[in-house]
Amino acid sequence: MARFRPPYWLPHVLTLIHILLISSPVIYGQQDPAAQLIKFKSSLNNTGDLTNWDPNVPPCAGESPNWKGLICNKDGSVFGLQLQNMGLSGTIDMDTLAQITSIRTLSFINNSFEGTLPNLLKIGPLRGIFLSYNKFSGVIDGDAFKGMSSLRKVELGNNNFVGKIPISLSQLPILVDLQLQDNQFEGEIPDFEQNDLKVNFANNKLDGHIPKGLRNQDPSSFAGNDLCGKPLSNCKKTLNKKLIIIIVAASVLAVLAIIIMTLFILRTRKTRKNKNIKRQLTKPDRKNTYKTNANEIQMQTKLETYKRTDNGGKLHFLRTDRERFELEDLLRASADVLGSGSFGSSYKAMLADRPPVVVKRFKEMSNVGKEEFYAHMRLLGSLSHPNLLPLLAFYYKKDEKLLVTDFAENGSLASHLHVKRRPDEPGLDWATRLKIIKGVAQGLDHLYNELPRLSLPHGHLKSSNVLLDDEFNPLLSDYGLVPVINKEHAQHLMVAYKSPEFTQHKHTTKKTDVWCLGILILEMLTGKFPANYLEQGKGGKPDLGTWVNSVVREEWTGEVFDKDMKGTKNGEGEMLKLLKIGMRCCEWDIARRCDMREAVEKIQGLKEREDDEEYSSYASEGDGYSSRAMDDDNFSFSVTN
Structure with missing residues (x-):
């Protein structure tokens, strides 16, 4: 029987097929990054910031990303995702991301993802994972990071993880940054011995000794736990179990021996204690600023x-x-x-x-x-x-x-504006009020930058929530509480819900805090308390902006300013500018109302006094003011009742 001999061309065909297999990413495992990213996006909610993810446009052009939130390599491959501060939720589809074999870093900081930790082992070569400030919860498996030898940075802070710190984290050879603060991890910290490692375990439920390899860390990295040892205070020596049992047994016997005597004494002391408490409740405390204890x-x-x-x-x-x-x-x-x-x-x-x-x-x-x-x-x-x-x-x-x-030493702004003073006690002068409103604007600007996901970053801005330190620098209080206050109570009492847009249309916007700022400005300049803030229902007394507008519309005079406000020489024009800013902030028409950034910039541009030439132009008009002054820069103010 003749042996089979393959045709001479067969090896060449097999070689060609092999080459085609290697050069085809779809067949050999590397999927199209654009298609995989679009598929990944479909697993997310609230993707308004990812509108430029277009499958017809390459995700990367060399190192420059065409799509928002991507980090690209020089060869145009996707190095990582940087989807921070976008309000995203849904599912982090690790199976789909694993198809993009060039990915090395994932960041989803400050979003709204929930559930357990995603399966990171599906992308073994990851170098960094950043999941802080989300709503992840549950126990993390001890082997969740096992074998991820390329992992250098892990940030899981400000979530709701529970259980023990995964032991596999301590086994990552080149880990340099580990952030687990503000969770509910419990138990002892594993032995971390990596070189140049920086950790943060603050505000968990950890206990026991701090491992030797972490003694060079900042003490604040362990605050809010029940830990001891360097860099914190030394651990107290613990008694062995047998000795503890003996001590407890002896204590119980001692308690039983005296319990009968205690019951006898308690009846007598109870009567005496009630008399003492009654006496304390009625005895004045001369050192206290209040009447009684x-x-x-x-x-x-x-x-x-x-x-x-x-x-x-x-x-x-x-x-x-x-x-x-x-x-x-x-x-x-x-x-x-x-x-x-x-x-x-x-x-x-x-x-x-x-x-x-x-x-x-x-x-x-x-x-x-x-x-x-x-x-x-x-x-x-x-x-x-x-x-x-x-x-x-x-x-x-x-x-x-x-x-x-x-505690703020100088109380609230409201107490300085509205509490009755002695005849010889001066009110806040113009320079101090300008300093206060500039500080208020800076504080609001910071809230708007740091809390972009809140429609009302403050929500309760009023003079009693502007506190003053010993140098009369303002400190905003009760800010950012709208998400945790019961809705019915918030709408009943919080200042933002006194705004025109809520009283008329039952909604608030990013400009609602601006309206509150405008009322505060007018309150500071006029010395009048916003009467509508005292109304518990809707549609009560007219707001301060309406009153100021009616006075200005009739005939502008300097009488609108608080008589207790001592003006700096040549400062009247700057007071007028601030009044105009306040009225712009109080526009009932939201489209005409300035936004927070514009209001802050205008307030920061104010001076304690204007130049001599500018002052002369106001002074030449008789009393220093005129209705024409309110029309500068095409200024107008509308109120719809």
């Missing part, structure tokens, strides 16, 4: 209830630049009631050897879940600006919350 006792009684919650009486601190204290410290501190505002009572607590703090109780936050509340408080606690009152700590209880802030 009843406020202090009331605060202590209220705070005692927090010790019996599921949190065990623990404050959750948000800042690492302040000395920490516990709820017990507040219980021991003397306290004054500062007032009862829209949300609840505020107390000034004088802590031993520490600056005083303000504790504010909120009852109208019961509709927000614990995880959502924690995440939002962490976001507000991360804000830092000279004109924002910093949020130091919070306490969560289902039907009531505590927020802890700094």
